[in-house]
Amino acid sequence: MATATDQELDQLKQKYQSVFQSIEQQQIHLTHVNMDGNKLFIQGDAPSEQAKNKVWDQIKATNPNWQSDLIADIRVTGGGQAQPQQQQQQQQRTYTVKPGDSLSKIAKEIYGNANEYMKIFEANRDKLKDPNVVQPGQELKIPS
Secondary structure, eight states: OOOHHHHHHHHHHTHHHHHHHHHHHOEEEEEEEEEETTEEEEEEEESSSSHHHHHHHHHHHOOGGGTTTEEEEEEETTTTTTOOOHHHHHTTTTEEEEETOHHHHHHHHHSSOOGGHHHHHHHTTTTSSSSTTOTOOOOOEEOO
């Protein structure tokens, strides 16, 4: 049985369906879509400032009073500059957390030193609130 929050979430997702289509078209990676109080909370990473602005234009076109029922946190993570593919892959190394992992265990595996765990934590502050808590399946950025 759906809760009131689930119903509100579904209603707001319907209301902002064109925004979600724009997010997809602009290749924005959504990190969170949920209710924050009585507002729809959307968080994501945009490949460029232009992509972010197109989504904001769509939000305003969908509802000029969007502040009443939407919180949107769209960050630009692509840097907006074209980079050689190999360099981009090096900068975007990731690690998927497995059951039993900790940041120090991951740091030991990657850097050879468990004490380097804060380097991983700092690079993933958008996903992690506590360096002692990681969830299996989380994809973490691994700085070089």
